[in-house]
Amino acid sequence: MNILIQNGIIITMQNKKIIRQGAIAIEDKTIVExxxxxxxxxxxxxxxxxxxxxxxxxxxxxxNTHQHAAMSLLxxxxxxxxxxxxxxxxxxxxxxxxxxxxxxIGALLTAIESIMGGTTTVNTMYHxxxxxxxxxxxxxxxxxxxxxxxxxxxxKNEDRNALEDLAKNWHNKADGLIRVSVDPHAPYTxxxxxxxxxxxxxxxxxxxxxxxxxxxxxxxxxxETSDETEKIRTAFxxxxxxxxxxxxxxxxxxxxxxxxxxxxALTDRDVGIMKKRKVKVSHNPISxxxxxxxxxxxxxxxxxxxxxxxxxxxxxxxxxxxxFEIMKTTAIIHKGINKNPTLMPAEQVLEMATIEGAKALxxxxxxGSIEVGKKADLSIINLKKPHLxxxxxxxxxxxxxxxxxDVETVIINGRIVMENRKLTMLNIEKVMDxxxxxxxxxxxxxxxxxx
Ligand SMILES: [Zn+2]
Numbered sequence: 001m002n003i004l005i006q007n008g009i010i011i012t013m014q015n016k017k018i019i020r021q022g023a024i025a026i027e028d029k030t031i032v033e034x035x036x037x038x039x040x041x042x043x044x045x046x047x048x049x050x051x052x053x054x055x056x057x058x059x060x061x062x063x064n065t066h067q068h069a070a071m072s073l074l075x076x077x078x079x080x081x082x083x084x085x086x087x088x089x090x091x092x093x094x095x096x097x098x099x100x101x102x103x104x105i106g107a108l109l110t111a112i113e114s115i116m117g118g119t120t121t122v123n124t125m126y127h128x129x130x131x132x133x134x135x136x137x138x139x140x141x142x143x144x145x146x147x148x149x150x151x152x153x154x155x156k157n158e159d160r161n162a163l164e165d166l167a168k169n170w171h172n173k174a175d176g177l178i179r180v181s182v183d184p185h186a187p188y189t190x191x192x193x194x195x196x197x198x199x200x201x202x203x204x205x206x207x208x209x210x211x212x213x214x215x216x217x218x219x220x221x222x223x224e225t226s227d228e229t230e231k232i233r234t235a236f237x238x239x240x241x242x243x244x245x246x247x248x249x250x251x252x253x254x255x256x257x258x259x260x261x262x263x264x265a266l267t268d269r270d271v272g273i274m275k276k277r278k279v280k281v282s283h284n285p286i287s288x289x290x291x292x293x294x295x296x297x298x299x300x301x302x303x304x305x306x307x308x309x310x311x312x313x314x315x316x317x318x319x320x321x322x323x324f325e326i327m328k329t330t331a332i333i334h335k336g337i338n339k340n341p342t343l344m345p346a347e348q349v350l351e352m353a354t355i356e357g358a359k360a361l362x363x364x365x366x367x368g369s370i371e372v373g374k375k376a377d378l379s380i381i382n383l384k385k386p387h388l389x390x391x392x393x394x395x396x397x398x399x400x401x402x403x404x405x406d407v408e409t410v411i412i413n414g415r416i417v418m419e420n421r422k423l424t425m426l427n428i429e430k431v432m433d434x435x436x437x438x439x440x441x442x443x444x445x446x447x448x449x450x451x
Contacts, residue, residue: 001414002027004044006037008053008380011394013060013354013369016347018394026376029175029414034370049416051409055384057394059350060369061120061144061377061412062323063357064220065282066261066311069145071135072108073098073438074112075315083225083291091316097445100129105434107137111426112322115143116421117404118379122309122321123259123282123361124217125150125183128162130169139174142375142417142425146361148183148219151198153191157292159228161200167205172214176375177364177413179214180205181259186221187244188231192251199253215257215362222248222260223270225293229285245270245279254279259360262287262313263301264294271297271304280307280360283352285329287313299334299343309360310353322404327353331399346399380409 005024010022012034023035023040025048033040071091078090083238098106103126114122121144124134128149138145149166151159163182171180182202184190190198199218206216222228222242232247233239240247246269248254256278263274274281283298302310310326312318331349335341358368366375381402383389388397388406410418415423 001410001416002044002048003051003376003414003416004040004048005051005053005058005378005380006041008056008058009035009394010370011057011059011350011398012371013351014371022058024370024376024378026411026414029375030263031221031370031372031374031376033372051380053380054095055382056408057381057383057398058370059118059381059398060354060367061410062118062353063121063123063309063361063368064114064311064321064323065123065259065309065360066284066313066383067110067122067321067359068126068314069110069122069137070103070126072109072315072321073102073106073435073442077316079290079319084294086291086317094442094446095451098127098441100132102438102442103127104132104137105431105438107134108141108426109435110315110321111138111141111143112426112431115141115410115412115418115423116407117324118320118381118407118410119321119323120144120145120379120410121357121361121367121378122361123181123219124148125181125418128166130165132293133166135166135170135174135178135180139178140425142177142415144177144224144367144412146179146181146217146219146363148181150183150185150279151194152185152189153194156194163201163205167209167216171205171209171216172211176214176366176411176429177360179216181217181219182401183219186224186228187248187350188228188235191236192238193250195251195253202257213365217257217259217362218253219259222263223265224262224288226265228265240409243267243270245273249273249277256280257362259309261313262293262296264288264296271301271306274301274306275304278307280309282309282311282360283325283330284311284313285333286326287317289329289333291317295333295414296335298330299338302348307356307359308352312424323353324398324402324404327399346393346395349399350395376411376414378411379407381406382408408423
């Protein structure tokens, strides 16, 4: 389909360029021209579906670089607990009963919530099964995503098969919407030898399934809590000095295709290593606050020139998929703890949620900004609302004021997936019914197990 968006304020995220009375012409999946409405209107007349963006801003779709999409099924199941107890006593026991179909349904729900909040790409880490999975859910919702299979030392064979199957069936599939990643869970649940093997597997899968410009990446939790070094030492009976990144670097597994989620407890040496190895960061401030893990030294990493993107983390540790909340939290917590109101200005935070997110996923050649030749992944936000009035600075409003519910229309890969807040690909009521059913099944299986 060809589309002409007209009369909008286009926040391109390309060299800070903003076009007022702007227009975007889309042919098939791709942005073919960006400019003034007066000019584009003449050129792209018949055969183009028109979207009037008067009084609205058009931004590149938001990019959520750390999710566990299927876990929306467990939203609100267990809160207000320390990370280890939360995982071991609550989340992992109930997850044992999660079926492939549950994974699909949970991911569908997250896909819907993401799209309705203006997010067009989600990087998700969960258990992959060939029958039903997060990749299928995202493809069915029309959401762009990087789908990972999470790997643990205790199930190496299962992981090896899952990774091969995932890459073969889903990498660069669904019209280029879906890419794949190899996901070691964390340095304390993946032993050093397996960590090295997973890097080799990633390289092999890249050679086998990946076109040059669509790399298969690595997604991992790193330095989420301050006792992580101790956890690694205890788990694998190994000694090392300095931080977790230094440890991973000693294994030779860090490179520019690694997205490290959290990065809360870092030493100065760790930060230097990340810069040197071009490791990408997913900052998850709400999850880190909710689990009381601490606050990541984001301003320090940004000063070093490290790519820092934004993520919500799972619907159990956040508990929403709302990237607007993440942007606002990011903008204010670093000011607060550093007692410096000039840190993390709105424009910079908006970059972290768009173009920096694309860089973190090694996908910046296709997404993250509104530029000719890139895929049409766009969110249109209605500014004609009391809480967004008046307007002096659009970036300020997007970061400090706008809410997910202000997003009106979303286009992904040139396809309108939400128009005037109505989803075009899925029936929301039906998905919510399936979620309720899956929740009841899970609880009855858990209770039967306890008895
Ligand atoms: Zn996580």
